[in-house]
Amino acid sequence: MSVRVGILGATGAVGQRLIQLLDPHPQFEIAALTASESSAGRSYSDAAKWRVNTPIPADVADITVSATDPDEVDNDVDLIFSSLPSSVGEQVEPEFVEDGYVVSSNSSNSRLAEDVPLVIPEVNHDHLDLIEVQRDERGWDGALIKNPNCSTITMVPTLAQLDQFGLERAYVSTLQAVSGAGYDGVTSMEIIDNVLPHIGGEEEKMETESRKLLGEFDGAELSWHDVDVTASCNRVATLDGHLENVFASLREDAAPEDVEAAFRDAPTIDLHSAPDELIKVFEDPSRPQPRLDRNVAGGQGVATGPVQETSDGVQYDCLAHNTIRGAAGASVLNGELLVEEGYL
Incomplete structure (x- = not known):
């Protein structure tokens, strides 16, 4: 089964990464691309300042870019991926959903809404069923699902594994790559x-x-969850890959080797x-490092270093590729989950 997909905000950094991931995808076919009014009506290769480290796919280069309006998008599209700025997404995404589209969004707007699933498939795929609540309460035919912020998605898979030891509190200090701010962000x-x-x-x-x-x-x-999370976020001069230093307080005593085993046993999804x-x-205390380890598992994995014991829990470093697992790749995974669970 081929699923026809559209990308909102296709000329931006995350939109370009979505194209890179979706063009060779065996399940998805890129059928529509949208951008600002200034790009509408132009071929994608003319409209986009392509900055991903692989060429623009030939079958995408000639697609005519549409305005980001549901009336301008082919209604034969089955699934929408959104990489819009949150200020735009807040207005536009509900218009697409009201028009019957299912939207897998990387934008930050509505992530905390009570009826909008915020999902990491390996961690909380059951939250996807909030779509039923969303449709009942809002009268929508489509659906809106979100993936979390790029720094959150790096840490949360590890916190989910710590929960078995009685996770009470987490302190995190991040060293975030410049790509997280977009090409012109810093x-x-x-x-x-x-x-x-x-x-x-x-x-x-x-x-x-x-x-x-x-x-x-x-x-x-x-x-x-009642865990108390305190974060300090810092931008550093790496291109890709968010590195985070985490201190977690646990109710139960947990030996470092037990925590590492729990990390290795983190659930996967088909x-x-x-x-x-x-x-x-x-095992090397000098790892993970952004330049060496951001592409672990094709950029969809999370890397940690050795776990250290503290007075009330554990300390460890974790790393993920912020524009793959932390953005475009997370939206693609959620799109695959939507297909698997029959929400299209």
């Missing part, structure tokens, strides 16, 4: 020979999205883009 004069110790809104996203992702869904209502091993544990 100037060279800001970041070269420098670290930016503040990323607007990022800390709040980590502190709230984590609790929603780790929550329990009873079929009607989602109860957030989806095309899902890694065979969700969390790779390095």
Whole structure:
């Protein structure tokens, strides 16, 4: 079965990464691309300043870009991937859903809405059934599903495995790659020979999205996890790959080797883009490193270093590719889950 897909915000950094991941996908066929009014009506190769490290796929280059309006998109599209700025997504995504489209979105708007699934397939795929609540409450024929922030998605798979030891609190300090801000997000004069110790809104996203992702869904209502998350987010001069230092407080005593075993036993899911091993544990204390390890499992995995014992829990570092597992790849995984669960 071939699923025809569209990409909203196709000329941006995440949109380009979506094209790179979707063009060779055995299940999805790119059928529509949208962008701003200034790009509408032009071929994709003319409209996009292509910056991904592989060529524009030949069958995508000649697609005519549409305006980001449901009336302008081919209604034969089965699934929409959204990489819109949140200020645009907040207005436009509901219009597509009201028109009957199913939207797998990377945009930050509505992630915390009570009836919008915020999903990492290996962690909380059951939250997808919030779609039924969403459709009942909003009268939508389509559906809206979100993947979390790129820094949140790096840490939460590890926190989910710590929950068996009584996860109470997590402190995290991030070292986030410049690609997380988009191509024009951080100037060279800001970041070269420098670290930016503040990323607007990022800390709040980590502190709230984590609790929603780790929550329990009873079929009607989602109860957030009571873990207390405190984040400090920093931009550093790496291109891709968010590295995070995590300190977790646990109710139970947990030996480092037990925690590492729990990481290695993290559940996987039978989806095309899902890694065979969700969390790779390095024994070398100098790993993981962004340049060496961001592409673990094709960029869809999470890497950790050795676990250290602390006075009330454990400390470890974790890393993921922020534009693959942390953005475009996460949306693709959610799209695959939507197909698998029959929501198209």
